[in-house]
Amino acid sequence: MFNVKNLSNRLNTFRSKMKDLKIDGAIVTKIENYMYLSGFTGTSANLLITGKKAYLLTDFRYIEQSSKQAPLFEIVQHKPDIIDTINEIVKSEGIIKLGFEELNVSFAQYRQYTDKINGVEFHGMGSLIDDLRIIKDEQEIEIISKAVEIADAAFTHVLSVIRPGITELDVAAELEYKMKKLGASGASFETIVASGLRSSMPHGTASGKRLEPGDAITMDFGAMYNHYCSDMTRTVFLGQPEKEMKDIYSIVLNAQLTSEKGAKRGRTGSEVDKIARDIIYGNGYEGKFGHGLGHGVGLEIHESPRLSTGGGRRLENNMTVTIEPGIYVEGLGGVRIEDTIIIKDDSPVVLTKSPKELIIL
Ligand SMILES: [Mn+2]
Incomplete structure (x- = not known):
């Protein structure tokens, strides 16, 4: 290989x-x-x-x-x-x-x-x-890029499948089948599909719950390709969401775009994490973003460096990391948006190409 x-x-x-x-x-x-x-x-x-x-x-x-x-x-x-x-x-x-x-x-x-x-x-x-393993060589970057591309294509596919009445497990199966058909050996971790009130659980793996109108649907998944992982998350809505969920979506999107732009060579993981955290906390959601901003991706789905409040390591070119802020409100729902990126000087290469604007199906 x-x-x-x-x-x-x-x-x-x-x-x-x-x-x-x-x-x-x-x-x-x-x-x-x-x-x-x-x-x-x-x-x-x-x-x-x-x-x-x-x-x-x-x-x-x-x-x-x-x-x-x-x-x-x-x-x-x-x-x-x-x-x-x-x-x-x-x-x-x-x-x-x-x-x-x-x-x-x-x-x-x-x-x-x-x-x-x-x-x-x-x-x-x-x-x-x-x-x-933190800094990837050109061959690893090529393989990871392909793993990301496969997950992107599976996301495009699943948007045409999502409708009221199917279960979260159906959604996960569609994602995984598509990834395998496109050359993945499997999913890079157990696929997360958390809909409606379950979307407030950051790692709610797919269940038998049926999708209902108004649900937020968070899908966090990735492809395993040539032993390398990709990792992405999108939250989409089935019909019109409640106003607060729409507001949460735009805060998370702003935090994601701003911190992703801020993932520059020389910054520490905690400095980049703080960019997203300040936006989320500043909008009244302190305590509702309880995980780190991101992590390295490679042969393992979670590897160094950590982009979190304790992430002291400075970013260097050719690190592949995720940027994945979220807001989770028990009793209402949650939103997370995640890309896999490559650190490159002052502006990262964003590998994940799926749209991030609010999607209402
Ligand atoms: Mn991740």
Whole structure:
């Protein structure tokens, strides 16, 4: 899936980070991270990387696939217990300080490491590899753009399907079917369709509730394409909404457009979040926008950087992030509008193309 130049850049960058940490070996266990570093997209593998060598340990089912996808790695079919094979390589490579993904390894696995791999010093790598994934290369941007395009097309399609009497689950099924027909392997997360009073629940996944005239319908969904995610949200109305819902819509739209324009290279996530938050709170909806403005999107649907009140990291070119303000009022309803964008100097590239003006069906 990835070209060799990009894979080799990633491996080189990782090795230079290993040097900084003064570790001479690293076990990579998190699926998105071994995919990113090796190119192998199967669901069972560990990487063992040293200054000079790179091993991919997997089982019989994935030998052929990993050989094709991970050209920079030596493929090893591991013993029934993978830890035994890791131990053998650690010994033969003379590794002394061994990095591992402490945020991904369970307590039980860690105990296995320390029980079975003797004579090494273990060193937690924190979110080191996740952090390498924050800035996307041109190939990743191409794939994410396609994932966004598929979701946009599904949204266009679903507008022709929505009518009173069908259920939220019907709407979700239409979105997901269309995305799959357009080349997605599936949805990038469980599709959210929250209508009427349910729309005040920011993450109301689709239910058997039927759509009724006057309902706000919030659809938050995305495509999984070549293992990368897209993420978008639109709220549309089935017939004339109540006045307050119309007002809420225009406040959220203003917050979305203004903060999206403000997502400039060099600003922190919290500075961009504040642009939207000030608009929403200033219009009397303090406390009704209880989540962050956005998040990174890539191999995972939610990844760094965070655009939220605590988001201290500065935006850099080629980060792919969402901008998704919302207002939720229990007993009335909610509105959220979300795009996926690429940070580019002073004005981001907005990948999501679906219209954001009020849609009344
Ligand atoms: Mn999102």
